[in-house]
Every structure is written in C-alpha cells, then in structure tokens.
Amino acid sequence: MAYQTNELRGGKDPQYEVIIIGAGVGGIYQLYKLKQLGVNVTVLEGAADLGGTWYHNRYPGCRFDSESYTYGYSFSKELLNEWHWKERFSGQPENLRYLNYVADKFDLRKYMQFNCLVTHAKFIESGNYWRLRLQDGREMTCRFLLTAIGLLSTPTPPRLEGMETFEGPSFHTYYWPQEPVDLAGKRVAVIGTGATGVQVIAALADMVGDLTVFQRRPNWCAPLNNAPISDAEMADIRARYDEIFAKCLRSPGGFEHEPDRRGFYEVSREERVALWDRLYDEPGFGIWLSNFREIFTDEAANAEFSEYIAERIRKRVKDPAVAEKLIPKDHGFGVQRVPMETHYYEAYNKPNVHLVDIAQTPIERITPTGIRTSERDYDFDIIVYATGFDAITGGYDRIDIEGVGGQKLRDKWADGPITYLGMQISGFPNMVTIAGPQSGSASTNYPRGIEVGADWVTGLLEYAWEHGYTRMEATHEAEEQWSEHVAQMYSTMLMRKAKGWFTGYNSNVPGHEHGRIRYFVYNGGSPKFRSTIIGVANDGYKGIVFGRRPGSNDDDNPRPQRLKREPAL
Numbered sequence: 135m136a137y138q139t140n141e142l143r144g145g146k147d148p149q150y151e152v153i154i155i156g157a158g159v160g161g162i163y164q165l166y167k168l169k170q171l172g173v174n175v176t177v178l179e180g181a182a183d184l185g186g187t188w189y190h191n192r193y194p195g196c197r198f199d200s201e202s203y204t205y206g207y208s209f210s211k212e213l214l215n216e217w218h219w220k221e222r223f224s225g226q227p228e229n230l231r232y233l234n235y236v237a238d239k240f241d242l243r244k245y246m247q248f249n250c251l252v253t254h255a256k257f258i259e260s261g262n263y264w265r266l267r268l269q270d271g272r273e274m275t276c277r278f279l280l281t282a283i284g285l286l287s288t289p290t291p292p293r294l295e296g297m298e299t300f301e302g303p304s305f306h307t308y309y310w311p312q313e314p315v316d317l318a319g320k321r322v323a324v325i326g327t328g329a330t331g332v333q334v335i336a337a338l339a340d341m342v343g344d345l346t347v348f349q350r351r352p353n354w355c356a357p358l359n360n361a362p363i364s365d366a367e368m369a370d371i372r373a374r375y376d377e378i379f380a381k382c383l384r385s386p387g388g389f390e391h392e393p394d395r396r397g398f399y400e401v402s403r404e405e406r407v408a409l410w411d412r413l414y415d416e417p418g419f420g421i422w423l424s425n426f427r428e429i430f431t432d433e434a435a436n437a438e439f440s441e442y443i444a445e446r447i448r449k450r451v452k453d454p455a456v457a458e459k460l461i462p463k464d465h466g467f468g469v470q471r472v473p474m475e476t477h478y479y480e481a482y483n484k485p486n487v488h489l490v491d492i493a494q495t496p497i498e499r500i501t502p503t504g505i506r507t508s509e510r511d512y513d514f515d516i517i518v519y520a521t522g523f524d525a526i527t528g529g530y531d532r533i534d535i536e537g538v539g540g541q542k543l544r545d546k547w548a549d550g551p552i553t554y555l556g557m558q559i560s561g562f563p564n565m566v567t568i569a570g571p572q573s574g575s576a577s578t579n580y581p582r583g584i585e586v587g588a589d590w591v592t593g594l595l596e597y598a599w600e601h602g603y604t605r606m607e608a609t610h611e612a613e614e615q616w617s618e619h620v621a622q623m624y625s626t627m628l629m630r631k632a633k634g635w636f637t638g639y640n641s642n643v644p645g646h647e648h649g650r651i652r653y654f655v656y657n658g659g660s661p662k663f664r665s666t667i668i669g670v671a672n673d674g675y676k677g678i679v680f681g682r683r684p685g686s687n688d689d690d691n692p693r694p695q696r697l698k699r700e701p702a703l
C-alpha cells in the first residue's frame with residue numbers, strides 16, 4: 135500500500151521520539167525506562183487495555199510456570215515490597231492485576247494508547263524516521279520504533295473445513311471470551327495438547343459436563359507443584375529478592391533453577407534417579423532446567439530420562455492404553471517446550487474426560503454440531519482450539535514493515551529471522567526489536583530477559599541522543615555473524631530435530647512445516663547473552679552504524695526531542 139506524504143510536526147521533527155508497539159510485560163518496562171529519561175514516547179496497543187499475553191489469555195487454568203516472584207519486575211524496591219504474590223505460580227487474573235498495578239503506580243497509563251493496531255510501518259529515508267499507520271487509518275511518526283509485540287501473540291487456529299459452520303461458541307484459547315463462559319454441564323472439545331492445552335484441559339475437566347481432547351501428538355509434561363504463598367513466606371522472599379534476582383541473572387534460563395553440574399555418566403543410575411525423584415516433586419521447571427545438561431544434547435541420556443518420565447505417566451494414568459497414548463514416541467523429554475501441569479494426567483482418570491488420538495483417526499471437518507473424524511461424528515456445545523501460535527516472527531509478519539529501499543521485513547525473514555543480537559535488523563534503521571527473534575531474552579524467563587534487553591536498548595538510545603545521531607542501523611556483516619552464531623548453537627541441541635515452535639514448526643502456517651528449521655532463539659543462555667551485549671555497548675556499539683539525516687549538518691540534528699516531557703496525545 136502506498137503511503138501519502140505527511141508533513142512532519144514542527145517542520146522536521148517526528149511526532150514522537152519513540153513509539154513502542156505493545157503494552158505487555160516488555161512494553162510497560164521499556165516505557166518506564168524512557169519516561170525516567172523524560173523521553174517523548176507513546177505506547178500503541180492493539181487491544182483495549184494493557185497486559186499483552188496476560189490480557190488476552192483468559193482461559194481456565196492459565197497461569198505462570200515461572201515462579202511468580204521471579205516473573206515480577208525487579209527495578210523497584212518499593213514495588214517488590216508492596217506486592218504480595220499469593221501463589222507460587224500465579225494465575226492470569228492476578229498477573230493482569232499486577233501489570234495494571236505497576237502501570238498505575240508509575241503513572242504509565244497516560245502514555246499508552248489503546249485500540250491502536252499498527253498495520254503498517256515505513257522507514258522514511260529522507261528524514262530518518264518511521265511513519266506508522268493504524269488500522270483505523272490514522273498515521274503517526276517517530277524517530278525510533280521499538281517493538282514489544284511478544285513472542286506468542288499471533289494465534290493460529292487450525293485450517294479445518296467447516297469451522298465457520300459450527301453452531302455453538304468456538305474460539306482459540308488466546309481469544310477466550312472476556313465475559314464468563316457457561317461451562318456447567320456442557321460437552322466441550324479441546325484440540326491441542328501443548329502448554330496451553332495441558333493447562334486448559336486439566337482445569338476444564340472439573341468444570342464441564344463432558345470433555346473430549348483431540349490429541350495429534352502428546353507432549354512430555356511435568357508437575358508444576360503449585361502452592362499458596364503465606365505472609366511469612368512472602369516476607370522471606372522479600373528479604374531475599376536481591377539474592378533471587380542475582381541467581382536468575384547467573385542461570386542460563388533466567389530462573390532460580392540451575393543445571394546440575396555433574397556429568398550424566400559420571401554418576402550412577404541410582405544417583406540419577408535420586409535427582410529425578412527429587413526434581414519431579416519440586417516446583418516449576420527444575421525437572422527440565424536443573425537436570426543433567428546431557429538431557430539437551432545426548433540421545434542416550436535423553437532417552438533414559440524420557441523413559442523415567444514415561445514410567446511416572448504410567449503410574450498416574452489408570453487405563454494403560456490411555457497412558458501409552460499420552461507418552462510421546464516421536465521425541466524425547468525437553469526438546470520441545472515442557473508444559474507444566476496440575477493434575478493433567480489425573481484428568482484422564484475421570485469418567486467425563488475422553489482422549490481421541492487424531493494421529494490415528496484424523497479430524498476430517500468441523501460440522502454444525504461438532505467434529506467429524508475418520509472414525510465417527512462427535513457432538514459438542516463448545517469447541518476450544520488450543521492450537522498454538524505463529525511464534526516469534528508472526529507478530530512481525532502481521533505488520534507491513536518497510537525498510538530501506540522498500541524492502542519488506544516479511545520478505546527478508548521469509549525463511550527465518552536474521553538479526554543482530556536479536557535487537558537490530560540491517561535495512562531497518564531506527565527499529566529496535568526488544569526481546570526480538572534471536573535475542574537471549576526470547577529464550578529465558580521472560581521478564582528477566584526483558585529487563586536485560588530493555589536496559590540495553592535504553593543505553594543504545596541514550597548513546598544516539600548524546601551524540602546527536604538520528605539514524606542507527608546494524609551492518610549486514612554484524613547481522614550475518616550473529617545469525618550464524620545463533621544457528622551454530624542449535625547444532626549440538628537435540629531440539630533442532632523437534633516439531634516445536636523453538637524451531638519454527640507450525641502445521642497451520644504455510645512455510646512452517648517440520649524440517650525447515652528457523653533459528654528463532656539464542657540458546658547460549660542468559661549470562662552469555664548479557665555479557666555479549668554489554669561488550670558490544672562498551673565497544674561503542676560495534677556492528678551498528680550511526681548517522682545523521684542525509685544532507686543535514688549537526689545544526690539540523692538537535693537533541694531536544696527526548697527532553698520534551700509530555701507526548702501530545
């Protein structure tokens with residue numbers, strides 16, 4: 135679509151120095167950082183309110199699987215002292231309340247504009263700024279464009295014949311209705327058994343009349359072991375916050391969970407099982423992240439551990455035939471994102487819960503009254519699609535992003551993302567993808583990675599402002615090197631063969647079929663990523679070329695924009 139030329143406000147300055155797209159966990163923190171500096175910034179959010187993933191995902195059972203107190207922001211002692219996490223793994227309503235509390239406490243809401251879905255973004259080379267167009271036709275300009283659009287924000291329903299003919303309510307979990315859904319006594323279908331499916335299935339089992347799960351491939355799941363947090367425990371957590379966040383910063387995943395330093399083969403089978411027995415009963419991702427490192431790289435080690443988990447599943451599911459269906463046979467434990475569950479396996483012991491193996495009897499179509507498989511027709515009142523997301527790059531593909539020379543980002547990334555440090559893209563100057571594809575932030579406990587990413591981005595912008603630069607762009611060479619490095623790190627990981635979103639697999643998105651690996655995430659761990667990006671900053675932002683507007687001199691490039699206190703909303 136052609137852009138009409140717009141006059142820049144005030145003759146030569148864009149309307150905003152910075153526009154952040156997205157008012158989720160990342161956008162909120164990035165806004166806070168820039169407001170601290172008095173920058174002329176606004177946040178554009180497509181939804182009707184803030185919260186990002188925690189605004190949208192309202193399905194029953196939706197909750198953290200990061201420990202709540204490691205998921206909260208770390209930047210304010212006052213905030214840490216005020217907020218009481220009620221559960222070790224807090225649920226969606228509480229998480230959304232938390233984000234609203236943060237926005238209100240730091241007076242951030244007035245810098246956010248809601249129902250502002252950005253559909254186009256074009257870099258205007260003659261003036262070194264971005265022009266955005268919203269779904270409602272409005273246009274806005276900014277010097278620097280920061281994307282905080284999330285990793286899993288583009289839901290992908292299946293492409294099944296007849297979906298529009300179903301007469302009852304049907305929705306993707308991301309669009310679970312805001313108003314209460316009447317579930318009592320209803321016949322409900324869930325398609326999909328990823329981390330979302332596993333949460334919603336376990337929760338619905340107790341809420342509906344009859345629940346039928348359509349499973350194409352099972353996942354390896356492990357117990358979340360959630361529990362309430364008492365006042366005394368919260369007081370202890372508050373006293374230890376510095377220590378907790380320091381530990382998260384040291385660990386590869388940004389969690390308190392650190393890998394077992396012993397070699398898998400250096401210890402006896404009994405010692406391995408003793409570790410696994412302990413981890414299985416502990417809260418959170420320990421079973422995945424505090425395990426032996428060989429689980430991620432060594433087929434035999436992974437197979438031994440997978441068999442241990444399979445036995446656990448067999449013990450929890452009463453019907454041996456159902457148990458076997460719930461045990462993955464095509465991949466080992468942890469090579470895909472591990473869903474954390476609360477009584478998920480026990481749900482299949484209930485008389486009202488049924489499992490349909492659609493690898494054996496595929497879904498043929500959705501009918502007005504339900505689902506038809508190759509075997510039979512099923513009637514339902516409600517159909518829930520827990521079928522995942524066009525992960526990592528889907529949010530970018532939805533916006534028509536045009537860089538230098540008319541190049542479209544979705545064309546550049548057609549075979550997978552290419553970035554510098556996961557935050558800069560050659561050919562797309564002045565655009566920063568905080569926690570973007572190939573960044574360390576994308577593969578860790580999200581807010582821990584976000585804070586690292588947004589702090590670095592803030593430093594980068596300050597550097598530009600201090601030097602009067604109005605243009606910055608990663609070099610092609612720096613980007614090539616980083617992307618090769620990211621790809622290289624996949625080479626030792628069993629994950630590279632998996633059919634999961636870490637490698638860009640999504641059967642509902644053309645071009646994302648299994649086997650076409652997309653190097654989406656940085657697998658070097660959080661400490662290494664952090665030290666790399668700090669090194670780049672200390673080296674004068676090596677790999678990024680700074681400049682001024684073409685044909686301008688220094689006088690044309692004053693720096694006062696960031697000092698304008700209030701955006702013109």
Ligand code: NAP
Nearest residue numbers: 197198199292326327328329330331350351471520521522
């Ligand atoms: P997902 O892991 O991609 O799982 C999608 C599921 O739907 C898979 O079981 C998939 O089967 C199935 N599916 C997809 N298309 C289908 C079709 N056409 N027919 C039948 N089945 C189909 O998506 P997700 O469960 O939404 O999880 C995505 C990510 O969100 C997670 O990995 C996690 O990072 C995040 N998440 C986080 C939390 C949390 O923090 N607490 C909770 C939920 C999700 P196949 O495997 O056969 O393709």
